[in-house]
Amino acid sequence: MPEMLADLEHLIRCESPSADLTAVARSADLVSAIGERRLGSAPERLVIDGVTHLRWRLGSPDPDAPRVLLLAHHDTVWPVGSLESHPFSIQDGVLRGPGCFDMLTGLVMAIHAAATFADGPGGHLAHSAITLLVTGDEEVGSPTSRALIEQEARGCVAALVLEAAGDTPDGVPGALKIGRKGVSNxxxxxxxxxxxxxxxxxxxxxxxxxxxxxxxxxxxxxxxxxxxxxxxxxxxxxxxxxxxxxxxxxxxxxxxxxxxxxxxxxxxxxxxxxxxxxxxxxxxxxxxPPLETSAAEGTWQRALAVSKGLGMDLPDAIVVGGASDGNFTAGVGVPTLDGLGAVGGGAHADHEHVLVGEIPPRTALLVALIQDLLGD
Missing domain, CATH: 3.30.70.360 (Alpha-Beta Plaits)
Known part of the structure; x- marks a missing residue:
C-alpha cells in the first residue's frame, strides 16, 4: 500500500487534461517510469495524432496463448492548475485530488496487479499473457486510441476495465459494471x-x-x-x-x-x-457501441466466485449510462467487465474521492480474477 499510494500521489500531482497534449505526454513519461519500476520493463510508447498511449505486453509471445487485456487511461478532465484548489490529500481514510477516482487509482491498481505476474525469470506467465494498455484520450471519446483498443482486445480471454466502481440503486458503493449504454452524437x-x-x-x-x-x-x-x-x-x-x-x-x-x-x-x-x-x-x-450485459455476464460470474474465495461480498453489478473504453472491447465481441478500479465517488466534481481501505481488496480481486481467467 505505501508504494501504491506513493505512485498515486505522483500521478495526481502530474496534471494531465486530455486537450493539453504536452501535459498528457508529461504524464505518459511518469506512467512509463512507474510502470518500468514495477513491471521490470519499459512500455511501447505509441503517439497517435499527438496523443501519447502506452502498452506493456507481458508473458508468453505465443499469439495463441490465453491473454487478458487490462485497460486504463491516464488523461483526466481537470485543467492544469486544479491542484491549487483541489490538492492531493489523504485524511480519515479518504484520498482526494484531481483525477483520483477517474481513473488514476485504477491505473495504479492495474500496474501493481500486473506486477504480481511479472516477477522472476519469465514471471508467472510462461504459457499465458497480459497486455496493459494505458491510453491518453478516453475523456474526449478516445478518437486516437479506439483502433488500438480494438486491436489489442481481439482474441483476448477478457478485457478488464479499471474505471471506477459505481453505486447500486440503493446507494451501496463498489458495484462492478456489467453494462454501459452506447453513445451516438x-x-x-x-x-x-x-x-x-x-x-x-x-x-x-x-x-x-x-x-x-x-x-x-x-x-x-x-x-x-x-x-x-x-x-x-x-x-x-x-x-x-x-x-x-x-x-x-x-x-x-x-x-x-x-x-x-x-x-x-x-x-x-x-x-x-x-x-x-x-x-x-x-x-x-x-x-x-453499447457494452451489453451479455458481454459481461460470464466474467461477472467468475468475479463473483473469485470474490467469495477471497472472503469478499460484492454488491450487485450495475448498468450505467456513461460510456468507457470497455464499450469498444465489447463491441468487437470480447468478454468485458468494467468498474474494477477505485471505490469512492465524485467523478469530474469537486468532491472527487477514493476510499483508501478499498484499494487493497479490490487489487487482490483483480489479481485473482486474472489468475482465474488465465487458468493459473
Missing part, C-alpha cells in the same frame, strides 16, 4: 434565408423556427421503456436581434443499451425533413 444543420426582421420578415426563412420544430421531432425518437435517451444539447442560431436567422444548428446526445436501438435511432435521424422549407442536413452517428 448528431449535429442537425439548418439553412434558411435572412431578411430584415422589422421591415420585411416575410421575405426570410427563419432557421430558428425550423430548429424548434426539429428539436421536437428528435425528442420523439427517445424510448424510456428500453432505456434510450435522446437529448438536444448545444444549440446556435441567428446573428442579430433584427435579422431573420438564416442559419441554425443543434447537437444531440443519444444513449442506448443495445446496438439495435442505436441502429433505430440512426435510421430515424436519416428521416428528418424540413417543416418550413429550410434545408435540413444531419451529420454524425454512433460513437461508442
Amino acid at each position: 448528431y449535429r442537425v444543420d439548418i439553412v434558411g434565408r435572412a431578411a430584415h426582421a422589422g421591415t420585411e420578415p416575410e421575405k426570410g426563412l427563419n432557421a430558428t423556427v425550423e430548429l424548434a420544430h426539429q428539436v421536437g421531432v428528435v425528442l420523439g425518437f427517445a424510448d424510456a421503456s428500453v432505456g434510450t435517451s435522446v437529448v438536444p444539447t448545444v444549440a446556435q442560431s441567428g446573428t442579430t436581434t433584427n435579422t431573420v436567422p438564416a442559419r441554425a444548428s443543434f447537437k444531440v446526445d443519444v444513449r442506448a443499451l443495445t446496438a439495435a436501438e442505436q441502429h433505430r435511432i440512426d435510421e430515424a435521424f436519416a428521416t428528418l425533413t424540413s417543416h418550413t422549407g429550410a434545408t435540413v442536413t444531419v451529420a454524425g452517428g454512433v460513437n461508442r
Whole structure:
C-alpha cells in the first residue's frame, strides 16, 4: 500500500487534461517510469495524432496463448492548475485530488496487479499473457486510441476495465459494471434565408423556427421503456436581434443499451425533413457501441466466485449510462467487465474521492480474477 499510494500521489500531482497534449505526454513519461519500476520493463510508447498511449505486453509471445487485456487511461478532465484548489490529500481514510477516482487509482491498481505476474525469470506467465494498455484520450471519446483498443482486445480471454466502481440503486458503493449504454452524437444543420426582421420578415426563412420544430421531432425518437435517451444539447442560431436567422444548428446526445436501438435511432435521424422549407442536413452517428450485459455476464460470474474465495461480498453489478473504453472491447465481441478500479465517488466534481481501505481488496480481486481467467 505505501508504494501504491506513493505512485498515486505522483500521478495526481502530474496534471494531465486530455486537450493539453504536452501535459498528457508529461504524464505518459511518469506512467512509463512507474510502470518500468514495477513491471521490470519499459512500455511501447505509441503517439497517435499527438496523443501519447502506452502498452506493456507481458508473458508468453505465443499469439495463441490465453491473454487478458487490462485497460486504463491516464488523461483526466481537470485543467492544469486544479491542484491549487483541489490538492492531493489523504485524511480519515479518504484520498482526494484531481483525477483520483477517474481513473488514476485504477491505473495504479492495474500496474501493481500486473506486477504480481511479472516477477522472476519469465514471471508467472510462461504459457499465458497480459497486455496493459494505458491510453491518453478516453475523456474526449478516445478518437486516437479506439483502433488500438480494438486491436489489442481481439482474441483476448477478457478485457478488464479499471474505471471506477459505481453505486447500486440503493446507494451501496463498489458495484462492478456489467453494462454501459452506447453513445451516438448528431449535429442537425439548418439553412434558411435572412431578411430584415422589422421591415420585411416575410421575405426570410427563419432557421430558428425550423430548429424548434426539429428539436421536437428528435425528442420523439427517445424510448424510456428500453432505456434510450435522446437529448438536444448545444444549440446556435441567428446573428442579430433584427435579422431573420438564416442559419441554425443543434447537437444531440443519444444513449442506448443495445446496438439495435442505436441502429433505430440512426435510421430515424436519416428521416428528418424540413417543416418550413429550410434545408435540413444531419451529420454524425454512433460513437461508442453499447457494452451489453451479455458481454459481461460470464466474467461477472467468475468475479463473483473469485470474490467469495477471497472472503469478499460484492454488491450487485450495475448498468450505467456513461460510456468507457470497455464499450469498444465489447463491441468487437470480447468478454468485458468494467468498474474494477477505485471505490469512492465524485467523478469530474469537486468532491472527487477514493476510499483508501478499498484499494487493497479490490487489487487482490483483480489479481485473482486474472489468475482465474488465465487458468493459473
